[in-house]
Amino acid sequence: GAIDIECGNTTQTISRRADFDFSLMTFVDGASLLYRSGENPKSLDDIKGQRIAVVSGTTTEKAMEKLVAAEKLGIQLIKVKDHNEALAALQNKTATAYAADRTVLITTALLGGEGKAYTVAENQFTYEPYGLMMRRDAELRLAVDRTLAQLYRSGEIGPVLQNWFGPLGKPGEVLTVMILLNGLPE
Incomplete structure (x- = not known):
């Protein structure tokens, strides 16, 4: 090639x-959550029934699908094409959080975070x-x-x-x- x-x-x-x-x-690295500052979910239990953006075709998408099915948290995954679309879902509040690798989330928060608008959760789940x-x-x-x-x-x-x-x-x-x-x- x-x-x-x-x-x-x-x-x-x-x-x-x-x-x-x-x-x-x-x-x-490991997958975590990016969310709007002030919402501060400590665990997946804190976002039961919420909508989480995830980029299609990623290992995070597969992990989230397994986690959501196993934990029965009623979380709805919003599948997006890229990180920009995920950030837009957070900005317009169609998603409560964005799941991706921590380094991706940190970069997303720094580049598109409008100051301190977003926070990366401390815990990792992959x-x-x-x-x-x-x-x-x-x-x-x-x-x-x-x-x-x-x-x-x-x-x-x-x-x-x-x-x-x-x-x-x-x-x-x-x-x-x-x-x-x-x-x-x-």
Whole structure:
């Protein structure tokens, strides 16, 4: 194909690995909720019977569908095409919350948040191990993994995270452990 590597917030799953190669993990995230400031739901119980926006085709959509069915909370999922449409649903109050990966929600809140209009819930309800998705090519995957492992081992990943995420770039405990575990020796 025309693309060698997809460098986005792509969650590694077993089903995706059936079709594509993935690098070592590059980030660990998890789905949470973005809501209008002041509403402050502490758990899914706090939004029983509400409408939650979720982008179609994402791992968060699948997780929310399972969670809503299992917990019987009467939550209605509003399926949207992208993050902008989800934010619009929050702004016009057709949705009480927006479910997505925390990093996506933080970015959405910062870029479209009109100051402090939105808050990201502290709790996460999924595990999202990100990796670089690529065409099947063992040599390419090895070159990418070798580079990532070297960045992790040397500590050079710190300035990279700081550059891209600014004050949000300081790794938390889970990301620190991921970096340690993926800093494979040569």
